[in-house]
Amino acid sequence: DTGEGVRQLVHEVVAAHRLAIDPDAVELLAGLLGADRGVSRGEIEKLCLYKGATPGAITPADVLAVVGDTSAVGLSSVAFAAADGDAALLDHEFTLAQAEGHDAVAILRVMAQHLRRLARVQAAMGQGRSAREALALLKPPVVFHQEPRFRRQLEAWRMARLSQALGVVTEAEIACKSGGAPPALLCHRALLRVAAMAGGRRRD
Numbered sequence: 001d002t003g004e005g006v007r008q009l010v011h012e013v014v015a016a017h018r019l020a021i022d023p024d025a026v027e028l029l030a031g032l033l034g035a036d037r038g039v040s041r042g043e044i045e046k047l048c049l050y051k052g053a054t055p056g057a058i059t060p061a062d063v064l065a066v067v068g069d070t071s072a073v074g075l076s077s078v079a080f081a082a083a084d085g086d087a088a089l090l091d092h093e094f095t096l097a098q099a100e101g102h103d104a105v106a107i108l109r110v111m112a113q114h115l116r117r118l119a120r121v122q123a124a125m126g127q128g129r130s131a132r133e134a135l136a137l138l139k140p141p142v143v144f145h146q147e148p149r150f151r152r153q154l155e156a157w158r159m160a161r162l163s164q165a166l167g168v169v170t171e172a173e174i175a176c177k178s179g180g181a182p183p184a185l186l187c188h189r190a191l192l193r194v195a196a197m198a199g200g201r202r203r204d
Contacts, residue, residue: 006030009037010044017048020057024139028060031109032067032075043067060140078107079114080146082191083153085198090191104183108173111191112166117142119162121154157198165194 010029014021029047033040047066051058078097081090097107117138124134131151135142142150172190176183 006033013044022057022059025058025060025063028063064140075110079111082194085195087195090195104176104187107187108169112169115162115166122159165197168193
């Protein structure tokens with residue numbers, strides 16, 4: 001499953017447990033799951049059991065607390081490497097993500113989410129908020145040990161280049177679904193393009 005199939009599965013399992021889920025949490029799950037329906041269902045079931053009778057809908061923070069230890073950390077490492085412009089580290093993290101069974105679409109979606117989070121903070125800072133205030137708007141928050149790295153990327157990237165990079169990633173996801181070139185190849189090329197953009201970001 002990818003995309004809409006994962007979203008439908010999420011809603012199906014969550015409804016069976018008589019729980020609610022935030023749209024952002026659904027999108028995060030859609031980016032993390034999908035390589036295997038049985039595995040995806042198991043992860044969603046585990047999430048529902050974790051939430052249990054706790055008041056409120058399932059949030060992105062809940063998703064990261066349960067699914068993040070096996071999925072989000074590895075994929076966020078790919079996204080951070082690309083946004084750093086570190087092609088060698090990117091190759092390493094991409095190889096690890098593939099070895100762990102993450103498909104190309106999942107990797108691209110986490111990359112897109114990372115770029116959107118950078119853009120959201122940039123936009124908030126452009127409206128007069130401090131970096132600390134703007135970072136506080138992110139849900140889920142940046143993982144503590146990754147915050148210095150995220151801040152450095154904020155200082156380096158500009159909104160126009162973030163938009164261009166997001167376009168590259170979006171086009172790659174569409175191409176992965178077209179049945180043409182191997183998705184892994186398309187994904188890797190797109191991530192390398194993002195890394196190249198990061199390498200030229202200070203010239204913006």
